[in-house]
Amino acid sequence: MFFVVSCNKNEFDINNLNGNKVSAIGHGGMGIGHSYPMNSFEGILNSLSIGADGVEIDIQMTKDGILVAFHDGKLEESTNRSGKIYDKTWAEIEGARFSYPHYGNHKIIRLNDIFQNIPDREKYTYFLDIKSFKPNKDSLYFETLNNAIIDIIDRYELVEQVYVEFKNEKSISELKLIRPDIKQFVYNDFDYALSLAEQYNLQGITIAIDKLTHEKVKLAHSKNIMVATFNTHSHQRNIDAVKYNVDYNHTDRLKHLLKILKD
Amino acid sequence: MKLKVIHLLIPLLWLAINGHAQTEKTAINKNIIHAEAGGIGGYGSLNYERMIDLPGLFSISGRVGAGTIRIYDFTSAFNPDLLFPVTVNGFYGKEHKIHLGFGQLIANTIHASHQDGSPKRETNLHTYFAIGYRYQKPSGRLVLGISYTPMIEFKQNFRHWGALTVGFAF
Numbered sequence: 001m002f003f004v005v006s007c008n009k010n011e012f013d014i015n016n017l018n019g020n021k022v023s024a025i026g027h028g029g030m031g032i033g034h035s036y037p038m039n040s041f042e043g044i045l046n047s048l049s050i051g052a053d054g055v056e057i058d059i060q061m062t063k064d065g066i067l068v069a070f071h072d073g074k075l076e077e078s079t080n081r082s083g084k085i086y087d088k089t090w091a092e093i094e095g096a097r098f099s100y101p102h103y104g105n106h107k108i109i110r111l112n113d114i115f116q117n118i119p120d121r122e123k124y125t126y127f128l129d130i131k132s133f134k135p136n137k138d139s140l141y142f143e144t145l146n147n148a149i150i151d152i153i154d155r156y157e158l159v160e161q162v163y164v165e166f167k168n169e170k171s172i173s174e175l176k177l178i179r180p181d182i183k184q185f186v187y188n189d190f191d192y193a194l195s196l197a198e199q200y201n202l203q204g205i206t207i208a209i210d211k212l213t214h215e216k217v218k219l220a221h222s223k224n225i226m227v228a229t230f231n232t233h234s235h236q237r238n239i240d241a242v243k244y245n246v247d248y249n250h251t252d253r254l255k256h257l258l259k260i261l262k263d
Numbered sequence: 264m265k266l267k268v269i270h271l272l273i274p275l276l277w278l279a280i281n282g283h284a285q286t287e288k289t290a291i292n293k294n295i296i297h298a299e300a301g302g303i304g305g306y307g308s309l310n311y312e313r314m315i316d317l318p319g320l321f322s323i324s325g326r327v328g329a330g331t332i333r334i335y336d337f338t339s340a341f342n343p344d345l346l347f348p349v350t351v352n353g354f355y356g357k358e359h360k361i362h363l364g365f366g367q368l369i370a371n372t373i374h375a376s377h378q379d380g381s382p383k384r385e386t387n388l389h390t391y392f393a394i395g396y397r398y399q400k401p402s403g404r405l406v407l408g409i410s411y412t413p414m415i416e417f418k419q420n421f422r423h424w425g426a427l428t429v430g431f432a433f
Binding site for chain 2: 035036041042043045046049050080097099101102103104105106107109110113117118119
């Protein structure tokens, strides 16, 4: 006997702070394991073209203050170059090519180029996961980083569409101080993230799906704090995320999520 | 990695040398259609290969093929990446053969312009080498192969790689 397991939108009773809708956010574009590399321009554009509500992009800052879309701590982990983003200028990074897929010719891109070239960019939601691998960050670093973030959000008039994601309190407080209107999510352990979100009046928290429960989402929502989740790299995890009533799912299985939300 | 390659090659060489030493060469089916997983096609390719007998147990072949990475581009339009492997191979052996090869991949692939976001085609050549083992009975139809197939992408990036081949000779 064969059972076909399906899960349609009609089976979900979504109740959240995002208009009772789970937004499908492409994790780094098309997600981990897709043939388009994470944070490649092609992956980002592909996710939006197939119907994502938005995209999560990992952001790092170069030595000369340019924001680039890149996940890893070292370039050699996934490109044909070596070194660390914060140690290099954009001129030194430009042209770095992602290692996979073979012959792909997908290159690291500046956040500015992404926003400049996304058609109808105001239609989408953007999570900017700010990654700071630089040790011993001083006040000048935070000032430069915040100015770069603010500059790009203002330049493309995306203050309503962008959520900035930080992991640590210092970054959150610095940006909140100078631009309280820029929306922020905090990415950390649930209890700590929730306390920071309450303390700084943030829009939401970002928690891995395996650390999340329906009750935790309910608790965050009761405090008027939205919940985004990630690590949804299987169909079951997509279904769990929807059942938990998260507000945003940074999914690695975008087509599946779109399908179950549409059906 | 080097040790693994050596461990792979030693038994293949042994097979090739011992597999033919006691027998004489006979004519083989010279045309081969084969599917290659991995190899110069990246993730795979379909190929036609023509064998040419040389004196002794040597033979050479020329091969052309086709493969792809994706059929649809990032805008979801039908716009396939096109990969065309072209290689020259040398073989030594009767039924169990040592295989050496090199060639080029002509890759015509799609990427997003960082200037305007539109799909752009670009053609690049990538270099390929092969050393491995092939099984093909002189009068048989079945062709099987396993190879170490390192490549140089974009004329600068060396990559270890491998291939499995299954083919039909006629």
